[in-house]
Structures are given as structure tokens and as C-alpha cells.
Amino acid sequence: MEAENGQRDDPVTGSDDRPPAPHTRLLPNWLKLTAQGLWCEAGDFFIDPGRAVARAVITHGHADHARPGHGHVLATPETAAIMRIRYGDRAGGTIDPLPLGEPRRIDGVTVRFVPAGHILGSAQVVLEHAGTRVVVSGDFKRQADPTCQPFEPVACDLFITEATFGLPVFRHPPDAVAVDRLLTSLSTFPERAHLVGVYALGKAQRLIALLRAAGYDRTIWLHGALTRLCDLYREQGVFLGELALCSGGRRKELAGEIVLCPPAALADRWSRAFPDPVIAMASGWMQVRQRARQRGVELPLVISDHADWDQLTGTIREVTAPRVLVTHGQEDALVHWARSLGLEADALSLTGYDDGG
Amino acid sequence: MKAFSALLDALVFAPQRSAKLRLMQRYFRETPDPDRGYALAALTGSLSFPHAKPALIRALVAERVDPALFALSYDYVGDLAETAALIWPARGGPAEPPRLAAMVETLGSAEKGTLPGLVAETLDQLDESGRLALLKLITGGLRVGVSARLAKTALAELGDVEVAAIEEVWHGLDPPYTRLFAWLEGRGARPAEPGGLGFRPMMLATPLEERDLPTLDPADHAAEWKWDGIRVQLASRGGEARLWSRTGDDITLAFPDVIAGAAFDAVIDGELLVVRGGVVAPFSHLQQRLNRKTVGTKLLEGYPAAIMVYDLLAWDGEDIRALPFAERRRRLELWMERMALPRLALSPLVRFTSWSDLAGIRAAARGDGIEGLMVKRWDSTYRAGRLKGPWFKWKREPLTVDCVLMYAQRGHGKRSSFYSDYTFGCWLEDAGGTRTLVPVGKAYFGFTDAELAELDRWVRAHTVDRFGPVRAVRPELVLEIAFDSVHLSSRHKSGLAMRFPRVSRIRRDKPAAEADSVDALRALIAPI
Ligand SMILES: [Zn+2]
Ligand SMILES: [Zn+2]
Numbered sequence: 001m002e003a004e005n006g007q008r009d010d011p012v013t014g015s016d017d018r019p020p021a022p023h024t025r026l027l028p029n030w031l032k033l034t035a036q037g038l039w040c041e042a043g044d045f046f047i048d049p050g051r052a053v054a055r056a057v058i059t060h061g062h063a064d065h066a067r068p069g070h071g072h073v074l075a076t077p078e079t080a081a082i083m084r085i086r087y088g089d090r091a092g093g094t095i096d097p098l099p100l101g102e103p104r105r106i107d108g109v110t111v112r113f114v115p116a117g118h119i120l121g122s123a124q125v126v127l128e129h130a131g132t133r134v135v136v137s138g139d140f141k142r143q144a145d146p147t148c149q150p151f152e153p154v155a156c157d158l159f160i161t162e163a164t165f166g167l168p169v170f171r172h173p174p175d176a177v178a179v180d181r182l183l184t185s186l187s188t189f190p191e192r193a194h195l196v197g198v199y200a201l202g203k204a205q206r207l208i209a210l211l212r213a214a215g216y217d218r219t220i221w222l223h224g225a226l227t228r229l230c231d232l233y234r235e236q237g238v239f240l241g242e243l244a245l246c247s248g249g250r251r252k253e254l255a256g257e258i259v260l261c262p263p264a265a266l267a268d269r270w271s272r273a274f275p276d277p278v279i280a281m282a283s284g285w286m287q288v289r290q291r292a293r294q295r296g297v298e299l300p301l302v303i304s305d306h307a308d309w310d311q312l313t314g315t316i317r318e319v320t321a322p323r324v325l326v327t328h329g330q331e332d333a334l335v336h337w338a339r340s341l342g343l344e345a346d347a348l349s350l351t352g353y354d355d356g357g
Numbered sequence: 358m359k360a361f362s363a364l365l366d367a368l369v370f371a372p373q374r375s376a377k378l379r380l381m382q383r384y385f386r387e388t389p390d391p392d393r394g395y396a397l398a399a400l401t402g403s404l405s406f407p408h409a410k411p412a413l414i415r416a417l418v419a420e421r422v423d424p425a426l427f428a429l430s431y432d433y434v435g436d437l438a439e440t441a442a443l444i445w446p447a448r449g450g451p452a453e454p455p456r457l458a459a460m461v462e463t464l465g466s467a468e469k470g471t472l473p474g475l476v477a478e479t480l481d482q483l484d485e486s487g488r489l490a491l492l493k494l495i496t497g498g499l500r501v502g503v504s505a506r507l508a509k510t511a512l513a514e515l516g517d518v519e520v521a522a523i524e525e526v527w528h529g530l531d532p533p534y535t536r537l538f539a540w541l542e543g544r545g546a547r548p549a550e551p552g553g554l555g556f557r558p559m560m561l562a563t564p565l566e567e568r569d570l571p572t573l574d575p576a577d578h579a580a581e582w583k584w585d586g587i588r589v590q591l592a593s594r595g596g597e598a599r600l601w602s603r604t605g606d607d608i609t610l611a612f613p614d615v616i617a618g619a620a621f622d623a624v625i626d627g628e629l630l631v632v633r634g635g636v637v638a639p640f641s642h643l644q645q646r647l648n649r650k651t652v653g654t655k656l657l658e659g660y661p662a663a664i665m666v667y668d669l670l671a672w673d674g675e676d677i678r679a680l681p682f683a684e685r686r687r688r689l690e691l692w693m694e695r696m697a698l699p700r701l702a703l704s705p706l707v708r709f710t711s712w713s714d715l716a717g718i719r720a721a722a723r724g725d726g727i728e729g730l731m732v733k734r735w736d737s738t739y740r741a742g743r744l745k746g747p748w749f750k751w752k753r754e755p756l757t758v759d760c761v762l763m764y765a766q767r768g769h770g771k772r773s774s775f776y777s778d779y780t781f782g783c784w785l786e787d788a789g790g791t792r793t794l795v796p797v798g799k800a801y802f803g804f805t806d807a808e809l810a811e812l813d814r815w816v817r818a819h820t821v822d823r824f825g826p827v828r829a830v831r832p833e834l835v836l837e838i839a840f841d842s843v844h845l846s847s848r849h850k851s852g853l854a855m856r857f858p859r860v861s862r863i864r865r866d867k868p869a870a871e872a873d874s875v876d877a878l879r880a881l882i883a884p885i
Contacts, residue, residue, distance in 0.1 A: 167426075167429060167430050167433055168422070168426050168430055168443075168444050169430045169433065169434055169440060169443035169444050170443075171443065171447070171485065173484065173485065173486075181363075184363075185367075188379055188380065188383055189376065189379065266773065266774070267767060267773055267774050268774060269774060270774075271773075271774050272774050276771065279773055287443070288433070288434055288439070288443070289369065289370075289436075289439060290434065290435055290436060290439070292370065293369075293370065294825070294826070296767060296768070296769050296773035296826070297370060298370050298371055298372060298376075299367075299370065300370060330429075330433070332429055333425075333426050333429045333430070336423075336425050336426065336429075337423075337426065340423070
């Protein structure tokens with residue numbers, strides 16, 4: 001099927017009279033950076049393209065990675081389900097679910113999804129061609145997460161890693177710290193509703209699962225934007241306990257309860273009906289206090305779906321790749337660190353990613 | 358230490374006073390001595406680590422972290438202590454982090470040479486939040502939005518006593534305040550009040566409601582000017598003197614000119630002002646002298662400080678706070694006459710026969726560092742705190758100016774879903790006759806909840822641009838801004854700074870073109 005705008009997007013690799021950008025030196029000749037994103041020339045598909053294309057391989061369901069309108073989509077079955085929920089008919093012309101771990105031959109390229117530990121269905125893309133193995137991490141983290149399979153390191157020749165939290169000031173404390181902080185606040189302010197801003201996909205379900213694991217068994221209230229994805233997680237076998245939609249008139253009765261909503265709703269008129277709400281936010285960005293304060297958050301909860309500095313550097317060591325490309329975040333520090341280790345490293349500017357952390 | 362760092366982490370984000378009180382009370386209730394006493398000392402600014410400087414932290418981090426990575430990180434975080442706390446390499450420290458009390462005692466008594474090693478060792482044993490608490494503690498800036506007064510208020514509620522009762526004994530106590538906690542928890546006697554040079558908590562006034570006037574007899578009341586400076590208490594005995602701020606901060610060293618020659622045995626209450634040749638300067642001049650630890654000759658000469666004396670609390674070792682104001686005033690006049698001190702002046706009484714008479718005097722007063730009037734019952738004893746009845750303050754009518762709303766920013770806490778901080782401007786005409794709006798101030802109070810909702814709706818409907826939490830709006834809404842005074846200021850684009858600006862009315866009736874000009878605002882600068 002054609003892409004959404006009715007035209008097939010052709011890869012644009014830049015004209016030949018310009019010198020190649022420095023990072024292209026580290027890419028094998030069958031993998032190119034284009035205006036739409038990373039393009040595997042040998043298999044003629046894009047990985048997480050920023051615009052609708054004919055053939056896309058998708059690492060996970062976050063909107064900045066999984067865009068609507070592709071002609072053919074290769075994704076894990078969970079990611080495919082997420083895309084169908086989010087985009088309906090526009091999820092893709094044909095959706096081709098490929099379970100984690102199963103190799104798929106596309107022209108001369110072998111493609112395999114390996115768990116990334118980021119959200120339900122999230123995967124790294126392992127590409128093998130002409131004797132070279134490239135791993136595209138997508139978004140990943142190394143902390144245990146009850147809602148998805150743990151990250152598996154794959155040894156490779158080139159590791160293309162995200163670096164959302166690629167500064168050594170980002171070292172996420174254990175999740176238990178944040179959960180404990182939320183529960184302590186509930187007991188300190190039992191007359192106030194606790195409104196927690198969470199991303200609808202991944203963070204919401206993980207926070208719920210963490211609260212359940214900590215023994216919190218009261219109903220957790222949800223903003224309408226979170227319900228469909230919570231239902232999907234439940235269908236996939238993730239235990240979330242008692243959830244309820246907090247609609248209209250109920251809001252003023254929710255003193256002492258936990259309410260989850262998308263971050264934008266915190267500053268929205270929607271939040272006003274709650275009794276003297278404690279404004280909380282669950283995100284890796286909450287690690288830096290100044291940033292949390294700018295957002296007007298009263299209770300910052302450091303819970304991240306991305307690798308922190310120690311996880312990024314630990315993973316780079318583990319995959320033993322002599323070449324590293326850093327994308328999607330704070331590239332400078334990680335490139336500097338990798339080079340000081342003797343690796344060949346560069347930033348790879350993929351545009352269009354916007355991660356909430 | 359975990360409980361203390363968790364407390365700081367919670368306080369720094371809690372926007373409401375009531376929430377901060379609740380957090381501190383919970384901490385004080387659940388934390389044993391002497392840790393909580395040192396926490397109290399930290400919150401009230403009663404600890405100091407003279408050898409711990411930001412340079413020490415920088416040096417410790419430089420020994421452990423790649424300089425390029427540190428630079429990138431500092432750039433991102435923007436705060437040295439926080440960057441250091443976050444980037445400090447974890448050692449997987451001991452199971453049990455050090456106790457706050459042990460840390461304060463060790464680091465507080467360390468020599469300059471051994472301090473860096475001890476700080477590093479302690480940082481190794483803490484988690485990120487503990488490291489930040491330690492670094493803020495020793496470099497002297499907790500910056501959690503808690504005043505000493507608020508911390509004492511939390512204690513007062515905990516022990517079910519008046520804050521004043523704590524303030525009366527406070528200056529005779531030292532960290533870790535075990536006797537204070539014992540008293541508050543009903544396990545010990547109330548500690549003794551300090552005499553001599555110690556701070557005596559001040560008596561404060563409540564605003565005079567004009568509807569109350571008919572119930573008050575003018576003959577029962579004295580009136581005097583309310584000077585526009587800061588309230589202070591000066592205690593002197595045996596050739597020594599102490600100058601205290603209203604909150605009990607010792608500001609003696611910043612005002613050597615005021616205490617020079619203060620060789621008497623008395624405690625006085627008055628207003629600290631800048632006075633030149635007998636003329637009181639506006640508050641902005643006094644500001645040059647505030648928030649300094651010490652003061653140079655230039656400032657002493659350019660901004661000479663003096664006290665306008667309101668009251669006498671003790672004389673020759675006798676505490677006279679329990680005497681009525683009339684008697685204290687009689688003794689004060691006598692005392693002033695005998696002392697004839699160059700930097701002390703008696704605040705004159707304002708004679709009046711009726712409330713309307715006094716209202717006329719109040720309306721006529723402008724400039725000269727006067728904020729309004731104080732009305733005191735002749736029979737009032739001097740009691741700590743803000744009691745309604747014995748003393749009233751009757752501020753001058755505020756000045757007002759009509760401004761145009763330019764930007765609005767989202768508030769914090771309860772107001773985080775409202776655009777509640779307003780930047781407003783006045784018209785400025787250039788040589789060519791073109792008029793542009795120039796921001797002249799910012800206000801975030803003065804309006805009712807209903808007006809806030811109205812302003813919020815207006816802002817959302819008239820947004821022309823967004824920068825993070827700030828929205829630029831169409832310059833169409835006129836706000837009447839009330840303020841106490843306006844001064845020249847080089848820090849502001851308009852060259853003017855207002856004191857206590859607040860939104861007094863939404864002027865939907867007035868077109869923006871008819872709002873006031875910067876020149877009109879400048880004409881309201883208090884005469885010197
Ligand atoms: Zn993602
Ligand atoms: Zn992402």
C-alpha cells in the first residue's frame with residue numbers, strides 16, 4: 001500500500017558532490033541516514049522512520065518511533081497491537097507481526113527483534129548482512145520492569161544506541177524509592193488527591209504494577225486517555241489490579257486517592273476539580289530538581305523508561321561493539337566517554353524523536 | 358540522614374505553607390534526638406561550616422570525574438551542589454548511612470586541612486539525595502523555602518504552644534535543642550528566657566479595618582508614624598550591643614554605624630532607616646544595606662543608617678514589657694533625653710482628636726519614608742506575636758496605575774493549572790512619537806478566586822505566543838495595579854521598580870490605549 005500522502009517516499013541520501021557527514025563513516029555501506037530516518041538499503045526498509053514510508057521496521061509503540069501510514073510494517077505482535085489501538089485503520093497497509101527472537105530474511109538482510117526492556121513489546125533491531133551485525137537499540141532500559149521482557153545484550157560490530165539520559169548526572173535510583181515517596185506522601189496528606197502525570201504507554205502501566213507489587217491494593221483512578229492501553233496490557237497478562245475511570249463528578253471525591261493522567265492534563269483545567277491535589281510526575285527527568293520545579297511539580301517521582309548513564313555505559317561495554325553511534329538525546333557526553341575508551345563513536349542525528357523519559 | 362534528605366526533598370517542592378508545616382511536623386515527630394535538633398538548626402540557619410566553600414566541592418569532584426563530562430553536566434543542571442551530588446561516583450556504600458548528628462558534629466569541628474577528606478568520605482556513604490542534603494547543609498544554603506519562623510511554627514503546633522512562647526526561649530538555646538523538644542513533648546520544663554542581649558520576640562500589629570473604627574475610642578489610643586524601613590531590636594549591656602531583625606536574625610555586624618556609642622543598659626524597639634541630615638530616605642536606600650554580612654566605608658557614608666525608636670522593653674536590667682504602653686512611652690522619652698544618641702531618634706506621637714481627624718492626617722502624608730500610621734492602645738502591654746486589638750497598622754492608601762497585561766505565567770501548586778503570574782506594561786513614547794508597551798512589573802496576588810478564573814480564561818483566549826510556561830497575550834486588557842511605592846531601578850527595563858504591586862481591579866471598561874504611560878508612573882516616585 002502507498003504511504004499516507006499517496007506517494008512513495010524515496011530515500012534521500014544527499015547528493016554525491018557533498019562530502020559525507022562524519023557519522024556515515026561508521027555506518028556499513030548498506031545502512032544509510034536519510035531524511036526519513038535510518039534506511040537499510042540492502043533490504044529496502046526504514047527503521048522507525050519519522051514519516052510515512054513504504055516499508056518500516058518499528059522498535060516500539062511510542063508515537064515518535066511508530067508513526068501512522070506506512071505501507072508495510074514489521075513489528076512485534078505487541079507493538080502491532082499498540083499501533084492498531086492508537087492509529088486504527090492508519091496503523092499500516094499490511095502489518096506483519098514478528099515475535100521476539102525469530103529471524104526474518106528480507107532480501108539479503110536477516111532481521112531479528114530482541115527485547116529492549118523499554119515498554120510492552122519493545123525491541124532492539126538486530127540486522128545482519130555481508131558478515132556485519134548491527135544492533136539498533138531503539139529505546140531501552142536495564143531496570144527490572146514487571147510489564148515487559150528484560151533487555152538482552154547482543155554482541156555486535158556496530159551499536160546504535162539511544163542517549164535520552166546520556167549525562168552522568170542521570171543515575172536513576174531504584175523504582176522502590178519513587179513508589180515509597182508516593183505512598184509516604186499519601187499518608188502525610190490523606191486529604192489531598194495525588195495526581196500523577198505519566199505517559200499513557202508504558203509509564204502508566206509500570207507505575208501501576210510497581211504500586212501493586214508494593215502492596216497498594218486500593219482502586220487506582222485513570223484519566224480517560226489511559227484506559228485503552230491499560231486494557232491492552234491486561235489482555236497481554238500484566239496484572240494491574242482494580243482500575244477505574246475518574247469521570248466528571250467523581251473527581252472531587254478522590255481525596256487521598258491516586259489518580260494517573262497524561263502530563264499535559266496536570267496543567268489543564270481538568271485537574272482543578274480535585275481536592276487540593278498534590279501534583280506528581282513520574283519521569284526520569286524528575287532527577288534534576290530544577291527541571292522538576294519548572295514544571296510546577298510538587299512530588300517528583302524518578303521512574304524512567306530509558307537507560308540512565310550507568311546503564312548506557314554498561315551496555316556499550318557489554319555488547320563489545322568497536323563502533324558506536326549515539327542518537328536521540330544527550331549525545332555529546334556519551335560520544336566523549338566512548339572515545340575515551342578507545343571506541344569509534346559519533347553522534348547520529350535522527351530528527352523527529354521526542355522522548356518523555 | 359535518609360529522613361533529613363527526604364524532608365529537604367519534599368520541602369523544596371511543596372508550594373504551600375500548610376504542606377511544609379505538615380512535612381516538618383512529621384519529621385520532628387518521627388525522628389529521634391539529637392538528629393532532629395540538628396535538622397532544626399539547619400532549617401533555622403543556626404549551623405555554620407566556615408571552611409566549606411563551593412571551591413572545595415569543585416575540587417573534590419574534579420578529582421573523581423572527567424572534566425569534559427563534568428562541564429557538560431554542570432551546564433545542563435545549572436547548580437554546583439546538585440551537579441556534584443548527582444555525578445558523584447557511587448561506591449555502593451555501607452548498609453547504614455551516617456546519622457545527621459554524627460555528620461554535623463564531625464564536619465562542624467573539622468580543621469580546614471582535614472575537612473575535604475572528611476566530606477569526601479561522607480559523600481561516599483550517602484545516596485544522591487543524601488549527598489545533595491550534605492552539600493547544601495555545609496555550604497549554607499538549604500533553599501527549601503522555609504524561614505526560621507516557619508520551622509518554629511511547625512514546632513509550636515507540634516507542642517501545642519504559641520510560636521511566641523518558642524521565640525521567647527529560642528535565643529537561650531543551642532543545637533541540638535534537646536531541652537526544647539523535651540518541653541514540647543511534655544517531658545521537661547520550659548527552658549528559661551534569655552536576658553541581657555538576647556532577642557525578645559516582637560509585638561506585631563494587625564491591619565486596621567475601617568469598619569472597626571466606630572467601636573474604638575480615640576481617647577484609648579495613641580498614634581505614631583509607621584516608618585518604611587525594617588523593624589529592629591537593639592539590646593545593649595556592659596558595653597556590648599546586639600541588633601536583631603524582626604525574625605531574630607543577628608544583624609549587628611552589618612550596622613556598625615547604628616550601634617556605635619551604644620553603651621547603655623536597655624533594650625529598644627524601633628525602625629531601621631537610612632537617614633541623611635535628619636531626612637528619612639526611601640526604602641530602596643535601606644535595601645543597599647540589607648542582606649550583607651559586613652559593610653564598607655563607602656556604603657556607611659553613602660547610606661547612613663539610624664533607628665526611629667518606638668518602644669522601650671528593658672532599662673537598667675528591669676524588663677518593663679508588662680507595663681502599659683503609656684508608661685513605657687513615658688520612660689522611653691525620659692531615656693532618650695538622657696542618652697542623646699546620634700543614631701537614635703524618638704518616633705514622634707501623632708496628636709489627634711477623632712478618627713476622621715486622624716484619617717485626614719494619614720491621607721496628607723506622602724513621602725518621607727512613611728508607610729502609614731500605627732495605632733496603639735495606651736494600656737497595651739508588650740506581648741510577642743500578632744494579636745488583634747492592642748496594636749493596629751493603618752497603611753496609607755496605595756498608589757495605583759492602569760497597566761496593560763502583556764505576559765502571563767502558570768502558577769505553582771494549587772495554581773499550577775492557572776495563568777496567575779502577570780507581567781504588565783505602560784506606554785513609552787519615543788522621539789518619533791511611536792508608543793510601545795514596556796513591562797513595568799509583575800503581580801501574582803490581589804485578585805479574588807473568581808477574578809483569577811476570569812483572568813485565566815482571558816489569557817487562554819488571547820494568547821499570541823508561548824514560551825514554556827509563559828504566554829504572551831494580545832495587549833488589550835487593562836489592569837489597575839496598586840502598589841506601595843515606586844523607585845528608580847537599573848535592574849528593570851523601564852528603569853522603575855514597584856514595591857508590593859498587586860492587581861486591584863480588572864478594567865474591562867478601559868481601552869488599552871488609555872492605560873498609563875511610563876512617565877505617569879515615574880511621576881509617582883516618592884520624593885526624597
Ligand atoms: Zn520510547
Ligand atoms: Zn524514543
